[in-house]
Amino acid sequence: MTIGECEEGDLVEILAIERDSYPTPWSPNLFLSELSNPVSRMLVGKSLESQGIAVVGYIVFWQVADEFQLHNIAVRRDLRRRRIASRLLSHAIRICRPEGVRWVTLEVRRSNRAARNLYENFEFTVKGVRRGYYNDTGEDALIMSADLQQVPVEGLTPKQRRGAKNENIA
Numbered sequence: 745m746t747i748g749e750c751e752e753g754d755l756v757e758i759l760a761i762e763r764d765s766y767p768t769p770w771s772p773n774l775f776l777s778e779l780s781n782p783v784s785r786m787l788v789g790k791s792l793e794s795q796g797i798a799v800v801g802y803i804v805f806w807q808v809a810d811e812f813q814l815h816n817i818a819v820r821r822d823l824r825r826r827r828i829a830s831r832l833l834s835h836a837i838r839i840c841r842p843e844g845v846r847w848v849t850l851e852v853r854r855s856n857r858a859a860r861n862l863y864e865n866f867e868f869t870v871k872g873v874r875r876g877y878y879n880d881t882g883e884d885a886l887i888m889s890a891d892l893q894q895v896p897v898e899g900l901t902p903k904q905r906r907g908a909k910n911e912n913i914a
């Protein structure tokens with residue numbers, strides 16, 4: 745997978761993933777406004793498939809002063825659990841760290857176990873709850889946060905990290 749900045753031409757595929765991923769997907773106009781927002785960064789993962797280069801996932805985050813606000817991350821349904829989201833998030837952290845960005849914050853649906861596990865692998869922790877935050881289901885949002893300068897950049901579980909360490913020793 746290659747990871748690069750999003751271009752307008754990627755939006756058709758991004759929108760298909762978005763609509764398949766969320767009960768209330770972002771609109772085309774919202775993605776367009778992110779592309780022209782100077783604090784917003786959109787990274788796209790692409791891979792070579794039989795029909796050519798295809799978008800496999802994307803991440804949208806804002807860099808505001810020393811804060812990294814994660815606004816969207818999604819992976820094509822048929823390609824999930826292959827560490828694509830982990831690699832997108834790692835890439836974004838690697839970009840922001842040298843720029844002095846410190847705090848990462850995000851909101852996640854309480855029921856979104858996949859996303860919560862992903863963030864926990866990067867040692868993000870729950871710092872608060874917004875009750876009934878999501879209009880579509882009335883579900884709570886958990887506010888997760890971490891010190892971007894301290895998080896494990898590869899986003900491995902503690903067990904995976906121990907495995908990688910043992911491999912290095914052997």
Ligand SMILES: CC(C)(COP(=O)(O)OP(=O)(O)OC[C@H]1O[C@@H](n2cnc3c(N)ncnc32)[C@H](O)[C@@H]1OP(=O)(O)O)[C@@H](O)C(=O)NCCC(=O)NCCS
Nearest residue numbers: 765817818819824825826827828829830852858859861862
């Ligand atoms: C959340 C999402 C982005 C994860 O993408 P992904 O590429 O499948 O994630 P990864 O393969 O990098 O998984 C990393 C870790 O996240 C956790 N995880 C991912 N999917 C999971 C699932 N279905 N159930 C439980 N844990 C899961 C696991 O800990 C996983 O590590 P492991 O596979 O080594 O156990 C993807 O499920 C998605 O697009 N969901 C819909 C959009 C969404 O909810 N975005 C988050 C908004 S806050």
